[in-house]
Amino acid sequence: MKRIADSTVRRLSVYLRYLEDLAARGIATTSSDELAQHSGTTPAQVRKDLSFFGSFGKRGLGYSVAELSERIRRILGLEREWKVVIIGAGKIGSALSTYRGFRQRGFTVVGVYDKDPAKVGRRWDSQTVRHVDELEADAARLKPDIAVLAIPAEDIQPEVDRIVRSGIRAILNFAPAQVQPPPGVALKNVNMAMELEGLSYALTNRE
Amino acid sequence: MKRIADSTVRRLSVYLRYLEDLAARGIATTSSDELAQHSGTTPAQVRKDLSFFGSFGKRGLGYSVAELSERIRRILGLEREWKVVIIGAGKIGSALSTYRGFRQRGFTVVGVYDKDPAKVGRRWDSQTVRHVDELEADAARLKPDIAVLAIPAEDIQPEVDRIVRSGIRAILNFAPAQVQPPPGVALKNVNMAMELEGLSYALTNRE
Numbered sequence: 001m002k003r004i005a006d007s008t009v010r011r012l013s014v015y016l017r018y019l020e021d022l023a024a025r026g027i028a029t030t031s032s033d034e035l036a037q038h039s040g041t042t043p044a045q046v047r048k049d050l051s052f053f054g055s056f057g058k059r060g061l062g063y064s065v066a067e068l069s070e071r072i073r074r075i076l077g078l079e080r081e082w083k084v085v086i087i088g089a090g091k092i093g094s095a096l097s098t099y100r101g102f103r104q105r106g107f108t109v110v111g112v113y114d115k116d117p118a119k120v121g122r123r124w125d126s127q128t129v130r131h132v133d134e135l136e137a138d139a140a141r142l143k144p145d146i147a148v149l150a151i152p153a154e155d156i157q158p159e160v161d162r163i164v165r166s167g168i169r170a171i172l173n174f175a176p177a178q179v180q181p182p183p184g185v186a187l188k189n190v191n192m193a194m195e196l197e198g199l200s201y202a203l204t205n206r207e
Numbered sequence: 208m209k210r211i212a213d214s215t216v217r218r219l220s221v222y223l224r225y226l227e228d229l230a231a232r233g234i235a236t237t238s239s240d241e242l243a244q245h246s247g248t249t250p251a252q253v254r255k256d257l258s259f260f261g262s263f264g265k266r267g268l269g270y271s272v273a274e275l276s277e278r279i280r281r282i283l284g285l286e287r288e289w290k291v292v293i294i295g296a297g298k299i300g301s302a303l304s305t306y307r308g309f310r311q312r313g314f315t316v317v318g319v320y321d322k323d324p325a326k327v328g329r330r331w332d333s334q335t336v337r338h339v340d341e342l343e344a345d346a347a348r349l350k351p352d353i354a355v356l357a358i359p360a361e362d363i364q365p366e367v368d369r370i371v372r373s374g375i376r377a378i379l380n381f382a383p384a385q386v387q388p389p390p391g392v393a394l395k396n397v398n399m400a401m402e403l404e405g406l407s408y409a410l411t412n413r414e
Contacts, residue, residue: 007214009408013401038387076404077411084403091302098298101383101400107407146406169413170406176308180245186409190402193308194220195395196291197283199353199377200314201216202393204284206376 004075008049012072014039015046019069031062081106083142085168087159088150089114089122089129092174096148098125110142111135132159139166146170153177211282215256219279221246222253226276238269288313290349292375294366295357296321296329296336299381303355305332317349318342322362339366346373353377360384 004012018038022030032046039046050068073079084107086093096102097109112124113132120131130138147163149156153175160179163171170186173179181187211219225245229237239253246253257275280286291314293300303309304316319331320339327338337345354370356363360382367386370378377393380386388394 004408004412006405009405010401012408013398013404017398040388075408075412077407078404082403082407082410091298091305095298095302096399099383099399101398102403105400105404107400107403145410146403170410172402172406176306181247186406186413188402188405190397190399191220191224191308192303192306192397193312193314194217195379195397196289196309196314196353197220197285197312198213198216198395199379199393200284200289201211201219201282203289203352203377205211205282206393 004052008052009076011039011041011045011049012076015049016069016072016076016078019065019072022065023069028065029062030065030068035063078106081108082146083108083110083144084146084148085109085111085113085135085139085142085144086148086150087113087132087135087163088148088174089116089119089124090150093148093150094124096150096174097127107146110144111138132162135162136166139168144168146172149173149175149179151175211259215259216283218246218248218252218256219283222256223276223279223283223285226272226279229272230276235272236269237272237275242270285313288315289353290315290317290351291353291355292316292318292320292342292346292349292351293355293357294320294339294342294370295355295381296323296326296331297357300355300357301331303357303381304334314353317351318345339369342369343373346375351375353379356380356382356386358382 015035018035032043035046036043086097086109089112093112097112109127112127112129113135114120114129115132119129122129147168149159149171151159156175156177156179160171160182164182164185169184173187173189176191176193179187179189222242225242239250242253243250293304293316296319300319304319309316316334319334319336320342321327321336322339326336329336354375356366356378358366363382363384363386367378367389371389371392376391380394380396383398383400386394386396
C-alpha cells in the first residue's frame with residue numbers, strides 16, 4: 001500500500017469518530033458530503049482520502065458505515081491491543097493514564113514510570129508508579145508498543161534513549177521540546193502551546 | 208495576506224521553536240536545510256512556507272534567526288498577551304492551567320471554571336475555580352480571547368454555546384468529541400487518542 005501522509009491519517013481518525021457516532025445512532029450509510037461536513041473538510045478531500053483503499057461507496061448510495069469503519073480501523077491498526085507505558089507521573093501523565101478515549105481505542109496502559117522517589121510506589125488507577133530505571137527490565141517482559149513522554153523538556157533526551165534501548169518503537173511526546181525521531185522509531189510531538197498558537201493565528205488574521 | 212493552511216501554521220510554530228533554541232545558543236543565522244532537518248520536513252517545504260511572507264534569506268547566507276523569529280511571531284499573533292479561560296477543573300484542566308509552555312508564549316490563564324460544587328472554590332495555582340454559570344458575567348469584565356474545553360464529551364454542546372454567548376471567539380477543545388465550530392469562532396480539537404492512532408498506523412504499516 002502507498003504511504004499515507006500524516007494529515008490523511010489524521011482525517012481518517014476523524015472520519016472514524018463520526019462513523020462510530022452514526023453506528024451508535026443506528027445509521028447504516030453516509031455520504032462524502034456528510035463526512036466532510038462533520039470533519040471540517042471538503043467532499044472532494046473525503047473521496048480522495050478514501051480512494052487510497054480502493055473503490056468504495058456507490059454513486060447515489062453512499063458509503064456503508066460498517067464497512068468503512070472496519071476498513072479504517074484496519075488501516076489505522078486498531079484491530080489489536082496496543083500496550084502503552086507512560087513516562088512521567090505528573091499532572092499530564094495522570095490525566096493521560098485515566099483518559100477514557102485510550103482504552104476505548106485498544107490502548108492499554110501497562111506501566112507508569114517516574115524518577116521522583118516521592119511518586120514511585122504511589123497507586124495510580126490500576127497501576128503502581130515504578131522507578132524509570134526499571135523500564136528496560138519491565139519492557140523485556142511486558143513488550144510495550146508505545147511510550148508516552150510526559151516529563152519536563154530538559155529531561156527528555158536520556159529518556160528517549162532509554163525508551164529506544166527498551167525496544168519500544170513509538171513515542172508520543174508531550175514535553176514542550178521538539179524531539180527528533182531516532183532511526184526506526186515513530187514519534188509524534190504534541191505541544192499544547194502550539195495548538196493555542198493556531199488559534200492566536202486565527203484570531204490575528206481573521207477578516 | 209493570503210490565507211495560510213493549518214498545516215503551514217503548525218510548521219511555523221515548529222520553526223519558531225527551533226529558532227528560539229538557536230537564539231538561546233547565540234546562533235545568528237540558519238538555513239532551510241537546517242530548519243527542515245529539525246522540523247521533520249524538507250528544505251523545499253521550508254522555503255515554500257517562508258515565501259508566504261515575501262522574500263527572506265540570501266542564497267548562501269541563510270536566514271537571520273532574529274528577523275525570521277520576529278516575522279513568525281508577528282504572523283502567529285504572539286506579540287501580545289492572550290487571555291485564556293479553562294472550562295473543566297479536572298485532571299486535564301489542571302495539567303493545562305500550570306503548563307509552563309503557555310505563559311512563555313503569552314497565553315495567560317485568567318479563569319478556571321467547573322460545574323461540580325466539590326471543585327468550585329478550590330485554589331488552583333493563581334486562580335480560584337469558579338462556577339461555570341459565572342462565565343458570561345466574568346467574560347464581560349475580563350474579555351478572555353480563548354476558551355480551553357477540558358470537560359466530558361457528553362457535556363460539550365451547552366458549554367460551547369455558553370462560550371459563544373460570552374463573546375469568546377476561539378476554542379481549544381480537549382474533550383473526546385469532534386465539535387463543529389460555530390460561525391465566526393475558531394476551533395481546534397485536540398484528541399489524545401487520535402495522536403496515538405497516528406502511531407498505531409505507523410507501527411502497523413512500517414516496512
